[in-house]
Amino acid sequence: MPLFAFECVDCHDHAELLVSGSATALCPSCGSSSLEKQPSAFAPVSGGAMSEPVGCGASSCCMAQGGCAQN
Numbered sequence: 531m532p533l534f535a536f537e538c539v540d541c542h543d544h545a546e547l548l549v550s551g552s553a554t555a556l557c558p559s560c561g562s563s564s565l566e567k568q569p570s571a572f573a574p575v576s577g578g579a580m581s582e583p584v585g586c587g588a589s590s591c592c593m594a595q596g597g598c599a600q601n
C-alpha cells in the first residue's frame with residue numbers, strides 16, 4: 531500500500547494517507563482535496579546491515595563473488 535505524506539494547502543495540516551489507484555486524498559482535518567504531496571519520510575534505507583544481500587535473482591548471480599552488477 532502506498533503511504534504518502536501530504537500537507538493541506540487550505541489548513542496546512544500534515545497527514546499521511548494511503549492513496550490507491552486514482553483515489554483522491556482528502557484532508558482529514560478540513561476535507562479539502564488541495565493537498566500537496568510531501569517527500570516520504572519513510573524512504574527505504576539501502577545497504578542496511580540487517581537485510582540479506584539481494585542480487586539480480588539469477589542462479590549464477592555475481593553477488594556470490596561479492597557484488598551484483600545487475601542490482
Ligand SMILES: [Zn+2]
Pocket residue numbers: 538539540541542543557558559560561562
Ligand atoms: Zn485541511
